[in-house]
Amino acid sequence: MSKVFPKVLERVVQNLARLPGLGEKSATRLALFLLGQPKEETQELAHSLLELVEKVRLCKRCFNFAEGEWCRFCLDPERNKSQICIVEDPAALSAIEESKAYKGLYHVLHGLLSPRDGLGPREIKIEALLERLEREPVEEILIALSPTVAGEATAAYLVECLKPYSVKVTRIACGIPMGMDIRYADQLTLKRALEARQRL
Amino acid sequence: MRLVTKALVLNRFEVGESDLLVVLLSPKWGRFAVMAKGARRSKRRFVNALEPFTVFRAHIRGNRPGLIPFLDQIDPLEYWEPLRQDPYRFVLASYATELTEAFARPQVGGNLFPLLCGFFDLLCQGGPPDLLKPALEIKLLCLSGFAPELSRCVRCQRPRPLRGFSLEEGGGVCGYCLRESDTSISPQVLSLLKTLEKYPLSKLERICVPKDRLKIGSSLLENFLVRILGHDLKSLRIWKEIKGGEIGEQT
Numbered sequence: 540m541s542k543v544f545p546k547v548l549e550r551v552v553q554n555l556a557r558l559p560g561l562g563e564k565s566a567t568r569l570a571l572f573l574l575g576q577p578k579e580e581t582q583e584l585a586h587s588l589l590e591l592v593e594k595v596r597l598c599k600r601c602f603n604f605a606e607g608e609w610c611r612f613c614l615d616p617e618r619n620k621s622q623i624c625i626v627e628d629p630a631a632l633s634a635i636e637e638s639k640a641y642k643g644l645y646h647v648l649h650g651l652l653s654p655r656d657g658l659g660p661r662e663i664k665i666e667a668l669l670e671r672l673e674r675e676p677v678e679e680i681l682i683a684l685s686p687t688v689a690g691e692a693t694a695a696y697l698v699e700c701l702k703p704y705s706v707k708v709t710r711i712a713c714g715i716p717m718g719m720d721i722r723y724a725d726q727l728t729l730k731r732a733l734e735a736r737q738r739l
Numbered sequence: 740m741r742l743v744t745k746a747l748v749l750n751r752f753e754v755g756e757s758d759l760l761v762v763l764l765s766p767k768w769g770r771f772a773v774m775a776k777g778a779r780r781s782k783r784r785f786v787n788a789l790e791p792f793t794v795f796r797a798h799i800r801g802n803r804p805g806l807i808p809f810l811d812q813i814d815p816l817e818y819w820e821p822l823r824q825d826p827y828r829f830v831l832a833s834y835a836t837e838l839t840e841a842f843a844r845p846q847v848g849g850n851l852f853p854l855l856c857g858f859f860d861l862l863c864q865g866g867p868p869d870l871l872k873p874a875l876e877i878k879l880l881c882l883s884g885f886a887p888e889l890s891r892c893v894r895c896q897r898p899r900p901l902r903g904f905s906l907e908e909g910g911g912v913c914g915y916c917l918r919e920s921d922t923s924i925s926p927q928v929l930s931l932l933k934t935l936e937k938y939p940l941s942k943l944e945r946i947c948v949p950k951d952r953l954k955i956g957s958s959l960l961e962n963f964l965v966r967i968l969g970h971d972l973k974s975l976r977i978w979k980e981i982k983g984g985e986i987g988e989q990t
């Protein structure tokens with residue numbers, strides 16, 4: 540730790556350096572930038588951070604970020620309440636929302652099965668999903684998890700948990716990205732793309 | 740300098756904004772770490788093969804002492820696809836990977852590569868998890884120099900019938916030397932452990948063991964492993980949870 544800066548500045552550097560992807564060097568650069576810009580702008584950042592931790596919580600129903608008890612999708616009367624799309628985290632939810640191709644509700648797991656990190660079925664929001672199925676008029680569960688090893692294993696586990704329920708379970712397709720030449724696709728992706736082929 | 744070797748991923752750590760530090764296991768060099776530059780930004784170069792349960796040919800650059808070499812390119816060779824499609828096998832395979840990483844010391848442990856690959860093969864072919872798991876554990880112990888002494892007493896060194904097992908001393912204890920702190924062990928459990936040590940993984944299907952005996956032998960091995968490693972294994976807890984069927988059902 541450098542002894543050159545005042546303690547207050549050093550504290551900011553240390554706090555910034557704990558953020559993912561930031562080392563002490565970048566943290567120092569950011570702290571000096573914050574100190575150098577107009578006071579109001581840095582105050583605005585500080586206030587927004589305070590509001591973030593005070594106001595943002597998880598939606599009671601779907602565990603998306605919310606400012607009140609419910610998130611904006613759960614409050615929206617236009618959303619199709621018979622569909623639930625399962626996503627890994629709010630960032631994945633936001634990506635799906637941006638596609639504008641889905642109009643149902645969500646359920647955010649907040650993680651994938653990851654035994655090495657100590658994440659099992661209890662640590663992600665699977666039980667809460669099954670409880671929702673008891674109360675809500677759900678007809679379709681759409682699993683939208685990434686086709687990584689952990690994503691696929693989690694999807695397989697969900698499929699098994701959902702077997703006793705009379706809901707249609709679907710999964711987003713997996714295949715060749717738009718604009719990609721299939722000659723460059725790897726064998727696993729090609730295999731999945733062939734398996735998920737569509738009738739035209 | 741450029742090197743090429745067959746390898747699989749034991750672990751991955753995010754570094755900075757876009758890099759991955761990848762711990763590999765190869766038949767040539769055992770456990771070693773490489774830096775995959777930009778692996779999190781551009782998926783194309785490493786496609787999906789920098790994930791667990793895939794064997795690939797790794798092209799490695801730079802081997803200056805003290806510096807982590809770079810992973811330049813990988814060519815996927817083999818996927819154990821069923822391990823991603825069955826949550827129970829996925830969790831057990833994750834445990835096997837965590838355990839192998841813990842026992843494979845840097846630059847050695849090339850012989851653990853065929854063991855782990857064989858374990859994955861058998862899991863995919865529907866081999867019995869309850870037998871494969873303790874067999875893998877005891878074989879890992881033996882290959883890493885921690886083979887439990889099962890033929891003579893670890894205290895008096897005499898080949899007397901063994902009545903207990905000492906986790907501290909790593910082996911069986913005879914009736915004369917038995918202490919309260921030892922785990923008592925029946926001749927049947929003892930012979931089960933010897934069988935698991937001796938038989939190749941692929942022959943395990945042929946042996947028939949009562950469930951309770953298997954349970955006792957397994958938990959003895961688990962305790963011994965944790966004792967040697969000096970820390971818990973996260974994936975072991977998840978395996979016990981998911982296998983117990985506390986949530987969902989067991990296949």
Ligand SMILES: [Zn+2]
Pocket residue numbers: 598599600601602603609610611612613
């Ligand atoms: Zn909600």
Ligand SMILES: [Zn+2]
Pocket residue numbers: 892893894895896897899912913914915916
């Ligand atoms: Zn003795």
